[in-house]
Amino acid sequence: MVDPTSDLGTDVTAENAPHCASCDDPIVDEPTHRVVTWVEEGVTETRHFCDETCLKEWNDGR
Numbered sequence: 383m384v385d386p387t388s389d390l391g392t393d394v395t396a397e398n399a400p401h402c403a404s405c406d407d408p409i410v411d412e413p414t415h416r417v418v419t420w421v422e423e424g425v426t427e428t429r430h431f432c433d434e435t436c437l438k439e440w441n442d443g444r
């Protein structure tokens with residue numbers, strides 16, 4: 383179920399939470415949550431990470 387009026391982080395469950403692009407854990411209201419967005423061929427890509435460590439690992443592994 384998608385509730386567009388809910389702000390991300392206030393009502394996130396494991397079911398609708400984004401998954402970490404590095405370790406694939408669901409990110410549920412993580413204070414260390416990192417989001418990276420970029421535009422590739424006109425499409426906005428978004429990746430979520432639990433924290434800086436996962437973000438760094440993902441960058442290193444690309």
Ligand SMILES: [Zn+2]
Pocket residue numbers: 402403404405406407431432433436
């Ligand atoms: Zn992670």
